[in-house]
Amino acid sequence: MAGETVNRREFIKATGAGALATGLGANIIIPGRSHAAKKTLRILNWVHFVPAYDEWFNKKYVVEWGQKNDTEVTVDNIGIAGVNARAAAEVSAQKGHDLFLFNWPPPSFEEQTVDMKDVYAEIEKKVGKPIDLAIKSTYNPKTKKFYALSPSFTPDPVNYRKDLFTEVGLPNGPRTWDEVRVKGAEIKKKRGNPVGIGLANEIDTAMAMRTIMYSWGSHEQDEAGNLTLKSKQTLDAIKFVKALFQETMTDEVFTWDASSNNRAVVSGKVSLVLNAISTTRTAEKQDDPAMSKEIQLAKALRGPVRAIGLEHVMQCYVIWKFAENIDGAKKFLVDYVTNFRQAFVAGEFYDFPCFEKTVPDLQKLIANDPKAHPPDKYKVLDDVLKWATNVGYPGYATAAIDEIYGTWVLNVMFAKVAAGKATPEAALDEADAACRRIFGKWKEKGLV
Secondary structure, eight states: OOGGGHHHHHHHHHHHHHHHHHHEEEEEEEOOOSSSSEEEEEEEEEEEHHHHHHHHHHIIIIIHHHHHHTTTEEEEEEEEEGGHHHHHHHHHHHHSSSSEEESSOOOGGGGGBOOOOOHHHHHHHHHOOOHHHHHHHHHEEETEEOOOOEEEEEEOOOOEEEHHHHHHHOOOOOOOHHOOOOOOOHHHHHHHHOOOOOSSHHHHHHHHHHHHHHHHTTBBOOOOSOOOSSSSHHHHHHHHHHHHHHHHHHHHGGGOOOHHHHHHHHHTOSSEEOOOTHHHHHHTTTSSSHHHHHHEEEEEOSSSSSSSSEHHHEEEEEEETTOOOOHHHHHHHHHHHHHHHHHHTTTTTTTTEEEESSTHHHHHHHTTTSSSTTTTGGGGGGGGGTTETTTTTTSSOHHHHHHHHHHHHHHHHHHHHHSOOOOOOOOHHHHHHHHHHHHHHHTTOOOO
């Protein structure tokens, strides 16, 4: 069954072709000053989950930046499913955008990117040091290279139905994974609403399974980058997920895509998901505010070892070595990051700063949002840096970790056991063997 694992790049080709074909239609050219611009800057961004962000970035921020810097800026927006395929195409052609945004750490592309060490240093001089999450997601300790720069990340809190959890005695939502299992089972039996944690070959499942692993003290690697997947802690996490599925969920989670959990909770179908605040923002924009009032947020859940969560999206800009305006791309990043408060507000708090001092009033902003139900709904995220971490924790997001993530090795491990297709021990052995092959491959390349 290992041969049935779907490679993320193959998955993107199959599911993202339409997004790739249509996503680049959102091409916006921003003129510089009235006279002929001396320079050009080409930026590729994803189609943001909060449309207001693209409206601000494309029509306001880059317009003003282009005018100030005598530069014609071109912004292309692409659906998230097409990002990796587009990056591979540009690398193959050795031609494309000057600035390219990934929504996850892209260490597999390190050899094609410009070192961002000087960009980080310049930003640090202006606004202080970046958070550890940013460094772990853009730096390779083996090669000593910053292969990307991360201006922001997106928290991945618990989204739960307050009405349903109130009925089972938890009006403020669950605080532990065991409460999700026990109370989720009660809600399913009483009301018919299952828990919505994916067990499919998609990115939200990959994040959720790691969140559970890390809270159980299980990891793909240790702090030094040594493979440590095969452990009692991992077996215990696998057994928990099997119980969680059997007691609280339904078979549909095996075929979910990256937005299925969002749709399921906003439509009122499930009791709980792990997702970014795009879920609650979607609910706020519905004509009927009832569901927005019921979907509330909770911090990372505690397992036997710790309470921990992952970033939901890690914004990572790269500058290709073949970019035509490397200096302009670097200046744009410095200016964008040092003025990040504008982006935080425009994106409706979806993107949290990787340089904390750029949004000095963050806690005040999220504590009182008139769009939210109640206005202090997002205050729960005020300590997110205490529990949000990177893929590959406690080590770095290396190329090996990226391939394990992108080929769904861990997703398949958990799903096989939950579906009754493998024992925990057999599934772990299979995943461990795959991880060893992947680690060996990248060690040979000198990147791990």
